[in-house]
Amino acid sequence: MPELPEVEVTRLSFAYRIAGGKVLSASLGKALRWPLGCACNQLLGRVVVGVRRRGKYLLVDLDEGLLLLHLGMSGSVSFAEQLPPKGVHDHFELVTSHGTLRLHDPRRFGAVVFARSEDAPEAQKLLGRLGMEPLTDQFDLAQFQDQLKLRRAAIKQVLLAGNVVVGVGNIYASESLFAAGIRPTLSAARLSRPRVAKLHAAIRTVLANAVAKGGSTLRDFSSATGESGHFQLSAMVYGREGQACRVCQSPIKTLRQGQRSTFYCPTCQKA
DNA sequence: CACGGATCCTGATGGC
DNA sequence: TGCCATCAGGATCCGT
Numbered sequence: 001m002p003e004l005p006e007v008e009v010t011r012l013s014f015a016y017r018i019a020g021g022k023v024l025s026a027s028l029g030k031a032l033r034w035p036l037g038c039a040c041n042q043l044l045g046r047v048v049v050g051v052r053r054r055g056k057y058l059l060v061d062l063d064e065g066l067l068l069l070h071l072g073m074s075g076s077v078s079f080a081e082q083l084p085p086k087g088v089h090d091h092f093e094l095v096t097s098h099g100t101l102r103l104h105d106p107r108r109f110g111a112v113v114f115a116r117s118e119d120a121p122e123a124q125k126l127l128g129r130l131g132m133e134p135l136t137d138q139f140d141l142a143q144f145q146d147q148l149k150l151r152r153a154a155i156k157q158v159l160l161a162g163n164v165v166v167g168v169g170n171i172y173a174s175e176s177l178f179a180a181g182i183r184p185t186l187s188a189a190r191l192s193r194p195r196v197a198k199l200h201a202a203i204r205t206v207l208a209n210a211v212a213k214g215g216s217t218l219r220d221f222s223s224a225t226g227e228s229g230h231f232q233l234s235a236m237v238y239g240r241e242g243q244a245c246r247v248c249q250s251p252i253k254t255l256r257q258g259q260r261s262t263f264y265c266p267t268c269q270k271a
Numbered sequence: 272c273a274c275g276g277a278t279c280c281t282g283a284t285g286g287c
Numbered sequence: 288t289g290c291c292a293t294c295a296g297g298a299t300c301c302g303t
Contacts, residue, residue: 002296169296
C-alpha cells in the first residue's frame with residue numbers, strides 16, 4: 001500500500017498530535033516482519049519527541065531511542081484519543097497521554113523496530129543502505145546520473161530497489177517514468193544525461209503532487225485520521241491497462257518486471 | 272557488487 | 288456456492 005507519499009501523508013496526519021505524549025502502554029499482537037527488539041514495557045514512560053520519515057520508514061523519536069515503523073504492502077496507521085476496539089490485524093499499539101497509535105497490517109510485511117539511536121546497528125541494518133531522499137536537496141542530479149550509470153538493470157527496477165533513490169514504489173515508478181517519457185524497460189546505465197535530468201525532475205513532481213493529493217487509496221489506504229487519498233484518480237498510467245493515454249489516446253500497456261506490474265504508454269514513452 | 276528469482280502473509284477477485 | 292489460480296502499494300535473502 002504505502003509508498004513515500006502515503007507514508008508522508010500518514011506522518012503529517014499525526015506527528016504534531018502525538019508529539020509530547022508520554023507512553024502509557026505498548027502491546028504487540030502477531031509477529032510482524034522482525035521482532036520489536038525490546039520488551040514492550042521498556043517503552044513505558046518514554047516521551048514521543050516527534051515523527052520523521054526516511055524513505056518509507058516512519059521514525060518515531062522518543063526521549064530515549066526511537067521506533068522505526070514500516071507499513072509493508074498492507075500496513076496503515078491510526079492515531080486518535082480513542083480508537084475502536086482492536087481487530088485481528090491490529091498488531092502494534094502505543095498508548096500515549098496524547099492518544100493511541102495503532103498499526104494495522106493484514107499481510108504483516110510491515111515492522112516496528114526499537115533502536116537505541118538512529119546510528120545503532122539495529123537501525124542502520126534497516127536504514128543504512130537507503131538511497132537519496134527525493135523531496136530534499138539531498139537528491140542531487142549529478143549523483144543520480146552517476147549512480148544510474150553503474151546500473152545495467154531496467155530503470156523501473158532500479159527505481160524500485162531504493163538504493164539510489166528512496167520512496168518510489170510500484171505506482172510512482174510507473175508514473176514518474178511516464179512523466180519523463182522513458183520506457184520502463186530501458187537499462188538505467190544507457191539513459192542519456194538529459195533524460196536522467198528529466199526523470200529526476202519527474203520523480204520530485206510526481207511524489208510532491210501525490211503528497212498534496214493525500215496519496216493513493218487503491219483499496220484501503222487512509223491517513224492516521226482516516227482520510228482517503230485521491231492521487232489514483234489522476235494517475236496517468238498506473239492501473240489503466242487498455243485505457244486511452246490521457247495525452248495521446250494510445251491504449252496503455254502493461255508488462256511484468258520482477259513479478260511486479262508496470263504500466264506505460266507505448267507512444268509517449270520512448271525506447 | 273549487481274542481478275534475478277523466491278519468499279514472507281492475508282484477502283480480493285475472476286474463471287470454471 | 289466452492290475451489291483454484293492470480294494478483295496486490297515492499298524489501299530481504301540467496302545463489303550466481
